[in-house]
Amino acid sequence: MTEKKLPIDNRPPSVAHLFQERVEATPDREAFRYPVPTAGGSDEWHSYTWAEAASRVHAIAAGLMALGVRAEERVAIAAATRVDWILADLGIMCAGAATTTVYPQTTADETAYVLSDSGSRVLIAEDAKQLAKVRERRAGLPDLAHVVVIEAADAVSVDGDPDGWVLSLSDLAERGAAYLEQHPDCVKGAIAAQQPDQLATLIYTSGTTGRPKGVRLSQDTWSYMGHAIEAISMLYPDDVQYLWLPLSHVFGKVLLSGHVKIGHSMAVDGRVDKIVENLPVVRPTVVCGVPRIYERVHNGAAMRAKAGGALRARIFGWASDVAKEYGRVSQENLRRTGRTSVPATLRARHTVADRLVYSKLRELFGGRVRALVSGSAALPPDIGYFFEGAGLPILEGYGLTESAAASFLNPGAANRTGTVGKAFPGLEVRIGDDGEILLRGPGIMQGYHGLPEQTAEVLEPDGWFHTGDIGELSDDGYLRITDRKKDLFKTSVGKYVAPTEIEGRFKAVCPYVSTMLVVGPGRKFCGALIGLDKAAITSWAEQNGLPGDYAKIVADERTIALVDGYVQELNSGLQPWQTVKKFRLLPRELDVEHGDLTPSLKLKRPVVEREFVGLIESMYE
Structure with a gap:
């Protein structure tokens, strides 16, 4: 009797092989959609078929070879999420080289550190801003032979570059086309030579503490991921996936492997402020995100309902409770009986709530979403149950x-x-x-x-x-x-506390919270630093006659009393040693720009605790 092989056991050695197979299988199918700004300020969406994408990818791969890049040498990308990022990444891997990811928000010092530590030979930079970060540190980057600029008009033609250190992405593709004429099989040969254990990617951890570390991921890792994503039926060939996640982060990067293996259409736009505008245009079937995005959607819907008056606020609150109950009961019944049946009375309430609230929420996502995927941080369960009940199931993952x-x-x-x-x-x-x-x-x-x-x-x-x-x-x-x-801590009375569990529960009960950080190691009780969502709390303040900027609003006793009510609601469901006895509202929102959050929106606990140590100490005086 022969052993049955899993689909993942019959995988090729590299993503470049996957890409080659995809292009041969479906050359004329749409691979990517991407926005192109018009003179009027709006966007037009353009497309690449798989064959068109391959033409661009092969030109980039050959261009890198023409610059002298060889197998496993590093080529860095410092750019926001855009189709050019993906084509460059595929070009790097088809050349047999390895991609080093650099967040576009990274400081000049940290960018130089990543480039130096990785030994990157070429940097593909988004624009003049990214180029400036390395141009002033060129002397300290002896391995960096070239910088290729995607948006090159200002960076190359205006500044000039007499020694050829800087060139545009178009220049690179032209060099690649010329190189392909002389060496027509160079890309195919580079792909054929790739081995499973060959370095494919250096992804630098976003560094919640200390310097980021370069994580070495092999070609086989990404080939495996493509096959595994297909095997679990996360995506299908007819799906339209909306991609906004930062590709410098591993969550965004792994989605590319699934895309190449499965061959669905991917709409790519990393502008976070365009998500709400893009969703009804793209009409995706699958969207991946981080918990904070889903929390904002839920809280934003609650705030709009409150702004519409007391009746709309009551309707939304009722519908929200129905959705959570419906999601919870249907999942529990599925586990117990194998069926998602719910009691008739709950089903009737759900039908009314769907007509009044949930259907409108689904339309905000374009009306076709069959699944939302959440990763990178913990999703508050109540948020998950709400979306489940609203017909927008969030599939939480981990890695x-x-x-x-x-x-x-x-x-x-x-x-x-x-x-x-x-x-x-x-x-x-x-x-x-x-x-x-x-x-x-x-x-x-x-x-x-x-x-x-x-x-x-x-x-x-x-x-x-x-x-x-x-x-x-x-x-x-x-x-x-x-x-x-490392986040677990013990209070002075000997009780262990899991802070992220408490923080997740609070996000589910308080529609105004942006961030909560539970503190208290070695102390008699738990305290918390609470950051509020600027848009939500400002809207509440305006409705309650509380003018002023964010700092004034959070310092007002009425705001403190509002939040205290939610803290007490949180505490009612906690063990005595877990309860938050005191809290302080932060004078500003935590964000990436101040270094409080990583680019993937993870909280940098040590950084926040150091900056606001005075507020922490004031709770224990």
Whole structure:
């Protein structure tokens, strides 16, 4: 009897192979949609077929070869999410080189650090702003032979570049076309030569503490991810996926592997302020995001309802409760009986609420979404149940940069809110004696670039990776994350506290919160720093005759009393040692620009605690 092979076992060695297979299989199907600004200020959406994309990708790959880039040498990309990022990334990998990701928001010093640490030979920069970061530090980057600028009008033609260090992306493609004429099989040869363990990507962790580390991910990692995403039926060939996530982050990057393997259409626009405008135009079937986006959608809908008067606010509040109950009951029944049936009275209330509220919410997403995917941070369960009940199920997943982002995902037909779903095929998982989640499989990193000691701290010789997260596995394989191992703390009375669990619960009850940071290690009780959503709290202040800027609003006793009500609601569902006895409102929103959040919107706890140490100490005086 022969052993049955999983779909992931028959994978090619690299993403470049996947791309080649995709282009040959569906050359005339739409691969990408992307916006092009018009003279009137609006956008027109253009497309690339897979064949058209391949022509551009091969020209970029050959252009890099013409610049002297060879197998596994690093080529960095510093740009926002756009179709050019994806074409450049595919070009790099088709040339056999490796992509180094650089967040466009990164400071000049940190950009120089990443380029130097990675030994990048070429930087593909979005515009003059990104070029300026390295131009002034060129002397300290001896390995950086060229900078290729995507939006090159100002950066190249105005500044000039007599020694050829800077060229435009169009120039690179022209060099590639000429190189292909002389070496017509160069790209095919580079693809054929690629091996599974060859370096494909250096993704630098966004650094919640200290300098970022370069995570080494192989060609086989991305090939595996493409096949695994297909195997779990996360996406289908007829899907239209809307991509706005930063591609410098592993969550955005892994979606490219699934796209190439499955061959669906992807609409690409990284401008976060355009999401609401784009969704009804693109009409996607799948959208991936981070919890903060879904929280803002929910809270924004609640604020609009309140602005419409007391009746609309009551209707939305009622519909929100119905959605959460419907989502919870239907999932519980599915687990117990295998059917998503709900009591007739709940179904009747849900039908009315759908007509009044949920249908309008679905239209905001374009009217065709069959699934939303959430990752990068914990999704508050009440937010998940609300969207489930509203007909927009959020499939929460889990992974790390070190595991190529995607390790677990909730199955669409059996979504279980409050968990991150089941392991991807081919991935092994076990829970350590201390509750830590350990993973082993094709998606795990090779190690940290140039950091063998730090690699050995998390990666065992037999391949088991220590995630640093605490979790629980159900009997049927669903994983629940309870906290970060390093974030757990013990109060002075000897009780352990999981801060992220408390923070997630608060986001579900308070529509005005942006960020909550629970503190209290070694203290008698838990305190919290609370940042409010500027738009939401300003709208509330205007409705309640409380003028002024954000700092004045959060300092007002009426605002403090408002938030205190939600804190008490939170505390009513917590154990005594978990309750938040005191809190302080932050004088500003936490954001990426101030260094409080990573570009993927993760909280930098040590940074925030240092900056607002005075507020923390005031709670314990």
